[in-house]
Amino acid sequence: MTPTQQYLFDLQGFLHLPGLLSPDEAGSLLDASQRLERDALACAATGPKWKSVWGPEYWQHPQHGYFAHGSNGAGQTLMVEDFWHFPSAFDFLVGHEPTMKIVRGAVQRDVGINNSELRIRYPGNQTGMHMGHPHGCGPKYRYSVLDGKIDCVMTRMIYFLHDVKADEGVTCFVPASHLGRFAMPEPTAPVDREPGVMGIPVKAGDAIFFTENCRHGGFPNLSDKTRYTLHVGYGPAWLRSQNISTMDEDVHATDALLARLSESQRKLLRRARRAAM
Numbered sequence: 001m002t003p004t005q006q007y008l009f010d011l012q013g014f015l016h017l018p019g020l021l022s023p024d025e026a027g028s029l030l031d032a033s034q035r036l037e038r039d040a041l042a043c044a045a046t047g048p049k050w051k052s053v054w055g056p057e058y059w060q061h062p063q064h065g066y067f068a069h070g071s072n073g074a075g076q077t078l079m080v081e082d083f084w085h086f087p088s089a090f091d092f093l094v095g096h097e098p099t100m101k102i103v104r105g106a107v108q109r110d111v112g113i114n115n116s117e118l119r120i121r122y123p124g125n126q127t128g129m130h131m132g133h134p135h136g137c138g139p140k141y142r143y144s145v146l147d148g149k150i151d152c153v154m155t156r157m158i159y160f161l162h163d164v165k166a167d168e169g170v171t172c173f174v175p176a177s178h179l180g181r182f183a184m185p186e187p188t189a190p191v192d193r194e195p196g197v198m199g200i201p202v203k204a205g206d207a208i209f210f211t212e213n214c215r216h217g218g219f220p221n222l223s224d225k226t227r228y229t230l231h232v233g234y235g236p237a238w239l240r241s242q243n244i245s246t247m248d249e250d251v252h253a254t255d256a257l258l259a260r261l262s263e264s265q266r267k268l269l270r271r272a273r274r275a276a277m
C-alpha cells in the first residue's frame with residue numbers, strides 16, 4: 001500500500017483500485033464465473049443441503065464441494081462460496097501479489113483468507129446496507145491504527161469483472177463510517193438514499209478494498225444486465241472462516257484445491273500451516 005493509499009484507506013474506510021486485474025484476467029474470470037453460475041444452478045435441486053449456523057440454507061456441489069445459496073430469479077442473488085473449488089481459472093487469485101501488497105498495508109503479521117464468494121446480482125437486485133456503528137464495532141470487524149500502522153481484522157477485496165455503471169448495481173459506502181460513533185438514524189432509508197451514501201462506478205478489472213467496519217451495500221441493479229463480482233476476505237491468520245456457509249469453522253479447502261496450489265497459497269488458506277504444527 002502506498003502512502004497515498006494508506007491515507008485514503010484510513011480517511012474513507014475503502015480504496016478504489018483501478019485496473020488491479022488486467023483486461024485478460026478480468027475477461028477470463030468473467031468467463032469462469034459464468035461457467036460456475038451454470039454449474040451451481042444445475043445442481044441446486046439435487047446437491048446435498050447444508051444449513052448455515054447463521055440460518056440460510058445452502059446446497060453443495062457433489063464433485064467440487066463449493067456451497068451455493070440463492071437463485072437466478074428476477075431481483076435475486078446467487079452466491080457461490082469457496083468459488084476457487086471450481087477448477088481452475090480462479091487459482092491465481094489465491095495470493096495474487098498486487099492484492100497482497102494492498103492487504104499487507106491493512107493487516108499486520110500473518111495474513112489469512114477467511115472468505116471467498118462469487119456474487120451474482122440479477123436485474124432488480126440490491127444489497128442492503130450493513131456494518132458501520134454499532135454493528136461494525138464487534139471485535140471481528142475492528143479497524144485500528146497501532147504504532148502508525150493500520151491493523152484491521154476483517155477486510156475485503158471486491159474484483160469487478162466487467163464495467164458497472166451507476167444504475168447497474170454499484171457497490172456503495174458511507175465514507176468514513178468506520179470512524180463514526182452514532183448509529184444510522186434512518187434504518188428504513190432505501191440503500192441509494194441513505195444519508196451520506198456514495199456509489200462507486202467501476203471498470204472491468206477494477207477492485208475495491210475495504211474494512212468490514214465501514215458501512216456498505218449495493219445500489220439497486222436497474223439495468224437488464226446481471227452483475228458478477230468476486231469477493232475475497234483477508235484478515236489475521238487466526239481468524240476462521242467468515243463465509244456464511246461455514247461461519248467460524250476451518251476455512252473449507254478441498255484436497256483437490258490444495259493439491260493444485262503452491263505451498264504459499266496453501267498457507268493463506270491455513271490448512272498447510274495447521275498440518276505442519
Ligand SMILES: O=C(O)CCC(=O)C(=O)O
Nearest residue numbers: 127170171216217218231
Ligand atoms: O457490491 C455489493 O453488492 C455489496 C458488497 C458487500 O456487501 C460485501 O462485499 O460485503
